[in-house]
Amino acid sequence: MPTKQIDEETGRQIQELQLLEQNLQNFLLQKQAFVFEKNETENALEEIKKTDEDVYKIIGQVMLKSKKAAVEKELQHKKDILELRVKAIERQEEQIKEQLIKKRDEVMKKLK
Numbered sequence: 001m002p003t004k005q006i007d008e009e010t011g012r013q014i015q016e017l018q019l020l021e022q023n024l025q026n027f028l029l030q031k032q033a034f035v036f037e038k039n040e041t042e043n044a045l046e047e048i049k050k051t052d053e054d055v056y057k058i059i060g061q062v063m064l065k066s067k068k069a070a071v072e073k074e075l076q077h078k079k080d081i082l083e084l085r086v087k088a089i090e091r092q093e094e095q096i097k098e099q100l101i102k103k104r105d106e107v108m109k110k111l112k
Contacts, residue, residue, distance in 0.1 A: 006111075009110075010107065010110045010111065013103060013107050013110070017103045017107055020096055020099055024093065024096045024097065024100060027089050027092055027093045028093070031086060031089045031090065031093065034085050034086050034089065035086055038079060038082040038086065041078050041079045041082060042079060044075055045072065045076065045079065048068060048071060048075065049072070051068070052068075055067070057074075
């Protein structure tokens, strides 16, 4: 079975393809971390809404008594920011997927 020589341009495109795949993997990991943090924040918000008692929050290694409304507002703001980050990552993820498909098609055509 004869082996095909990969020209310099095709080799460069394969490297670009690998880089795009790594970038996509990095975005997926970031997205996973932000989604996890957003879910934790949503759960904390739900628990705060259920209580009329005192609320505590942890700052560093200290737990402080806080006003329920202030903690709720802080968590809602954090949730909003996390949602924006997830959406931004999803947009970037889609762009990379499109580039990846295009680059993969180019490389496959050259290899055939």
